[in-house]
Amino acid sequence: MTDRRSAGLLLFRPPAGGAGRAAADTVEVLLGHMGGPFWARRDAGAWTLPKGEYGPPEEPWDAARREFTEELGLPAPDGEPxxxxxxxxxxxxxxxxxxxxxxxxPDSVTPGTFTMEWPRGSGRTAEFPELDRVAWFPLAEARERIVKAQAAFLERLAERLTASGDR
Incomplete structure (x- = not known):
């Protein structure tokens, strides 16, 4: 059995109104709240970076860029990854x-959608947004909201920004 794999992009910026480049202690990241009925009433652990599944022969970087566009309806950024x-x-x-x-x-986002049977066992299908809202968060707040395992990405971003000085 092969692992299911996803790839994604974590967009980051200096805080709104901030001058210059993002430093680890002031950076904001873009997260999306997962759409659909399972996540509708959840906040903590219900936010994710824009990502999606891929398989061979697609490369992870290509999948990350494709998924960003599919999930947000906007082109993937061209910045240095x-x-x-x-x-x-x-x-x-x-x-x-x-x-x-x-x-x-975030108001410019046009989320992609998915279809699923809802309610379960009803035989009816409904369409839901992949991400029902998108927002910028300071790293500390993002840590409280992001899917638990993905918090490691926030820590790694902070480490890389600290190691490189203001980025």
Whole structure:
């Protein structure tokens, strides 16, 4: 059995109104709240970086850029990527991520959708947004909201920004 794999981009920026480049203690990251009925009333642990599944022959970087566009309805940013490695989520999925500097207005997002049977066992299908809202968060707040395993990406981003000084 092969692992299910996803790849994604973690967009980061200096805080709103901040001058210059993002430092680890002031950076904001873009997260999306997972759409669909399972996540509707949850906040903590219900936010994610824009990501999605891929398989051979697609490369993870290409999948991350494709998924960013599919999930947000906007082109993936062209900034210099910072590799954040991999994490294994509680369901077993392996997620590979890159941090990319950039900015976007959350109100400009047109989320992709998915279809599922809802309510379960009803035989009816409904369409839901992959991400029902998108927002910028300071790292400390993002840690409280992001899927538990993905918090490692936030830590790795902070480490890389600290190691490189103000980025």
């Amino acid at each position: 910072l590799p954040l490695g991999e994490v294994r989520q509680s369901g077993g999925k392996v997620v590979t991520a890159w941090a990319v500097p950039g900015d976007l207005d």
